[in-house]
Amino acid sequence: MVLRSKNNFIGRSLRIGFLCACGAGFAFSQASAQSQLPLQDFSSFKNAGKSWQIVGDVNTEQGKENSFKTTGGTGILVNQPTKKAHGEDLFFNLEHGDIDLELEYMMAAGANSGIYLQGRYELQLLDSWGTVAPKPGDNGGIYERWDDSKPEGQKGYQGYAPRQNASKAPGLWQKLRVSFQAPRFDASGKKISNAKMLRVELNGVLIHENIELSGPTRGAVGGNEVAAGPLRIQGDHGAVAFRNIIIKQYDKARPELSALQYKAYKGRYSRDTDYSKAKAEATGTSNLLTANASHLSQEYTLVYKGTLNVKEAGEYQLEMAVQGGNGFIIVDGKPVRNRVTLPAGNVPVEIIYSRTGDWGNPTLGLNIAGPGVRSFYIGDVITPDDTDPIILSANTNTILRSFIDVPGSQKITHAVSVGSPLKVNYTYDLDHGMLVQVWRGEFLETTPMWHERGNGTSRPMGALQRLGKPFFQLGKLAGEQAAWTADSTGSGYRPKGYVLDEQDRPTFKYQVYGASVNDQVRVSEDGHGIVREISVTNAPSDLYAKLAEGAQIESIGKDLYLVDGKAYFLQVQDAGGAKPLVRESAGVKELIVPVRGKLSYSILF
Structure with a gap:
């Protein structure tokens, strides 16, 4: 029996205010428009080869490797290479940049496949049932980059094994959730930041977080990197099935919070107080949303007024993140609880933070997500909970x-x-x-x-x-x-x-x-x-x-x-x-x- 603590498991402890508070750490966004592939036919794909089919049900065949039994119908995408139907990679019609991908997949016994983000960065799919110490080539691993000019045993490099083996048995449905950030380029086309696997979950277990990808992995469609590329499934290594494929793209500009002016008042926030008439202890402008705008330190209220410039009309999530007090937000004169429909253009906002004592580090922030916009955070730096998990x-x-x-x-x-x-x-x-x-x-x-x-x-x-x-x-x-x-x-x-x-x-x-x-x-x-x-x-x-x-x-x-x-x-x-x-x-x-x-x-x- 071994007890240990891991700093990389540290969570964030945030007090829930008038809105449901959430931390600055990444989570899968629910606000962005999403698309579930219907899987009624191959209209979502390019030139599916003979090894691919749409079926109604699929089961492994006991004692047989790389083999499925299928039932007619729709809703499940199956690849089953044979000598007569040599497997080919399947390309989605989609060309993507930043993306969240959710899907369920089933491996046949001994099968091997992979998901290539932008056709270039592979997440391995493999029958890794029972593997105790997974490697980059195991199920859920980020496959290695490759250099044929290096000596044998060193050709593969910069692969990332999953944190633990969360794989299920062949013949069982497994769930994969991926949040991918595309590489960034300047106006001249020069890469200024690497692609990232922000978060990968396999069967409910976090297996990768904030992994930078310095370049394409082995088997990429090209050695170059791009702002948008095809989603691709490896199809020539074994029998694999997919269902419930959900795609969320993040290709819209973020809303911007600007023209922030604040007033600071002594005492906790009270709904009965008319702050437009109350005496302010301090006033000013700020480039940042912060709980520390004034000299006040105990039991005070900060009232911010500003403008949220919305690039794309639609439904947004606005979630307060506060410590050491409470907070809430008013948009266009109306209190908001999590979701709000916003028009394009400048929208007036009012953000209130109430410091409720002398405990905790005063912190104010706002998480924003919307159509085509992945959840992002603006505000004070969140101080992590210093509790080491046991x-x-x-x-x-x-x-x-x-x-x-x-x-x-x-x-x-x-x-x-x-x-x-x-x-x-x-x-x-x-x-x-x-x-x-x-x-x-x-x-x-x-x-x-x-x-x-x-x-x-x-x-x-x-x-x-x-x-x-x-x-x-x-x-x-x-x-x-x-x-x-x-x-x-x-x-x-x-x-x-x-x-x-x-x-x-x-x-x-x-x-x-x-x-x-x-x-x-x-x-x-x-x-x-x-x-x-x-x-x-x-x-x-x-x-x-x-x-x-x-x-x-x-x-x-x-x-x-x-x-x-x-x-x-x-x-x-x-x-x-x-x-x-x-x-x-x-x-x-x-x-x-x-x-x-x-x-x-x-x-x-």
Whole structure:
């Protein structure tokens, strides 16, 4: 077990004022106009080769590499190179500069592909399932630049591995979110700043941030760099599928805040005060939006008036960022809460900052995003929270008891999280005998648990797969369609803790309905998932196990299931001769099976 702190995980702590405050750090903008490719045909692309097709559904073929089974329809873009249909790169009609790209993709087993921003900077797509220490050529990596004139072993350079391997198994949908900033050029065409991967998330995990790209990566359409270039998918290396492709372009000029005049007043802001008639302690003009325009230091109010020059009419996000007080904004005489429709031209604005005491560094800023405009910040420099996150690594098998938050549910108060050096981890709920969640990557951030007084909560750091709201894994049913047991009343449920084997791996124990249960959860030796074995002594004849629940559960082979829209696989190895059943209950699908003394299955993700 290793505790460490990482400065690059430092967040920003901002007080929420009258508007929802947000920090100066980059986030994916929601205000810009976006376009989702319809994927009904190839009208969004240039000259798609024979290996590309539009389909309605896609699945991997078990035991086969670089192979998909497809179903007719639309909505999914598939590339499946064969000897007869040699794969070709697919170019979008789009020529882009600054862009946000979101998409879901599925790799076939052993497949290799890539996304080229501007046709020149590759984000690798690869079947990297189970890789512990990813490299630039692994899934989500920024591929290397290349120089054939260098000696062998040195030709590749300036590649960037993902921070951790957040990849899913082939045959499962993965989500990629990319924010790309194009290189900048002066009027003569000389490059004045490099292209950047501002932010890349894979399956909800941040894998790159503010990475400068000094030039095109290997396989670029050209060695030159441009202000606008084609979006391109590599098509000659293996079978890959895409859906839900969303593109946001940022090609419009930013609004400009100018002609700022301020007045400073003693005391906190009051809605009942007419500041046009109140006595100001200081007045002046400012080139910057700042909370420190006057000599006042405690409990004061700053009222700014100025002009926002809007280049492009449309809906904008205006979000205050404040520390040490509160703030809000009035546009054209009307208070604004986050979103506002603005005309092109000069729009009068009033920005108010209220210092509410002597705590915190007084800070005032404004985040602006709009049609064709990526979110940008103007104002005081934000002072980061000086709290170093407390990171718990699992270089050996590691166990931590803590609280765990589950969205839409109560906090799990008796959670046991288990981490492994294979970077596959899970959380077990002692109150329900349930496997709550599994994830791939780093183990836990425990800052909320251990910083200062703490609240007892830890958070998974990798690509997380939740397995449903807390429910009892074992229950008695009067029949196959009876509702699942919602609580422990009459069950005699008694948790008995856990015992460790020689490798410090726990086996959980409890009693329920007069039966004794040993629940052994292990990381598979190949790092592909979790293997679970439930042994029950004196099991009643009507005892069942609920193995999974989700919006969808589909059988794709003997005792092999895809759960929740291809989020993960579940494979039943041994049910003691009992037959699993997929049923619908309370609007969700459930996979249940009678318990015949011993039950073993795997979760592959």
